[in-house]
Amino acid sequence: GEEGGRTRKPKIFTCYVCxxxxxxxxxxxxxxxxxxxxxxxDSFVANDPFTxxxxxxxxxxxxxxxxxCVCVTCSLYYTKRVCGKCAREVRGAMPVEMHAVIDRLPGGAPAAQPPR
Structure with a gap:
């Protein structure tokens, strides 16, 4: 490769929500x-700094x-990873059991509920 003793620039993950x-x-x-x-x-994986x-x-x-790109806190995984904004848009198509999870996701409260 063309590394030539230079350190490779680290790849950075950034959640678009938080x-x-x-x-x-x-x-x-x-x-x-x-x-x-x-x-x-497909997931972004780091070395756990606490182990x-x-x-x-x-x-x-x-x-x-x-x-x-969205972190595990600002998204849910239900057959596929979905960010909070998109989860709220497809909430009606999701199982009722997932609605409370969707409502707790960061990125804005559902339109039907005033912010707390």
Missing amino acids: NFTMPYVYFGRTPKMAPQMVLLE PEARPLCLGGKCAICSA
Whole structure:
């Protein structure tokens, strides 16, 4: 490669909702640092800074509807990752059991409810 002793610029994950930012080491379904782990979606994965063995830590993924990068806190995973904004737009098509989860997602309250 063209590395030539230079350090490679870190890849940065940023959630479009909360602006959480963290370097990531892998994007995909099978992190190289944990080949036994198979994720259900393409995910941004970092080395967990709180474990000495640097276990893989899933930061988030891309919204299946709008393709925005979104962290696990600002999205939900129900067959596919969906950001809060898009989840509210398709709320009627989601199972009733998911409505409370959707309502708690960051990124604005549903139109029918005043902000708390």
